[in-house]
Amino acid sequence: MKRFWWFLIPLLVFAVLVFFLAKGLTKDPSYVPSPLVGKPAPTFDLPQLQDPKQRFAPEDLKGRVWLLNVWASWCVSCRAEHPVLIDFARTHPDVPLIGLDYKDQRPDALAWLKQHGNPYVLSAFDTDGRVGIDYGVYGVPETYVIDQAGIIRYKHVGPLTTEVVNKLIDPMLKGLK
């Protein structure tokens, strides 16, 4: 009987190891948790993409729940995400979707929106990427949910999918209202 237990120990160790390795496989190694969640959204004041004379600052949307979506015309995943954003803008008229055009050229960005459609209420034009650094952007596209008090509630790295919108963002927006 005693021998039997001894034999079980390596098996247990092996099971634990398999559990952690399997868990590791399901995780995205490029995902870096953001320290900004739960903190006030960094402030900025940038010209708008479509009309450089007009500016946008996050304070403009104080009192409202809104989404900040970091995108660029050179970003391939943004192309994949785009239909989801168009759909989001159509189904969520009460949640302003603001773009942050990150390290882009104005003509390229404008042509991109013209070709694929513009889901954004407006896009702020961050040509040198400095605002991106304040937001901890390290891989476009990224999406931030910002609440009435201007606090970042959620950050999504990588393209939004319908699943993410339905399972994560929608319940969060409901909770914030």
Add this chain to the structure above:
Amino acid sequence: MKGLIKYLVALVLVTSSGVYAAEALPLAQNPVVETRLNAISENLRCLVCQNESLAGSRADLAEDLRREVRHLIESGRSDKEIIDFLVSRYGDYVLYDPPFKSSTLLLWVGPFLLLTGGLVGLVLFLRRRSRQGLVDEEDVPPMQANAAPVVPVPRGTGRWLVWLIMVLIPLGGGLVYLNVGNVAALNPANVKPAPDPNVMVARLQAKLDANPDDPAGWQLLARAYMVMNRPEDAVKAFSHIQPEIKKQPPLMADYAEALAAAGDLKGAQIWINNALKQGSQDPKVLFLAGGLAFEGANYKLAIQYWERVIKIVGPDSQEGKFVQENMAEAKARLK
């Protein structure tokens, strides 16, 4: 020769009427900033290519972040403030040496737990075995008819070997970590990639003020001030060792360089003349002589001195090329 380059850069900085004076020194050329930038970014992880440090990565974001760190250094932030700036945006993840706190507990303690578990297991196993006799009967291969008889291992030796291995493995691991790892990183307050040059220089200054009879110290301090772009302080440091300077033409050149950088061209000329009178062939003396002649609009003389510099350092060296550029400028002015 490295000193010459530094000095050349400094001279270019101060030549008030030269073409180079029109544009500020690019940030990338300020050696103090670059040294600190490298020291800081060596210990930070690039978020895009996660196995590379911020210093080594060529990713777009890494370049942006280096630019940002450079600006922060320029604006006089301390290393800790700069690291906090990045951690507040990208999290502890950017640190190659994560601080010891609840979320990193497993990271720091895990290996020791595994090691302890392994050792305990080993001890239990070996005890059981030695109680049963060192070698189980089943483990001994069946003897062949004409094989040499198996030499029995004396019990004592085997046990000693086991204990030796058990001590050596953790000890070796610890030694490797002490060499390769960073024990100080356990406490986030200790994570300082590089000592702040401002602090080091201030310490040296205080030490020398208390104990001024240290020519080598003053020389070091003066050079540090020159690299840090503080020529007035360098002149002050040099003034403590005037007797030594009078004996050594290369030191005269250093002093003249500091004087020129601080705006005292006349003083610089006096020391350079002194050095020339002593027949100095030091390239720095000659280069400065040329520079001062250039400042006095005596371009012909400047070219003569610079030609001598090139003869010494060689036209293809970095310094030689730099001098040639200056000569081309002087020649252009002659016309």
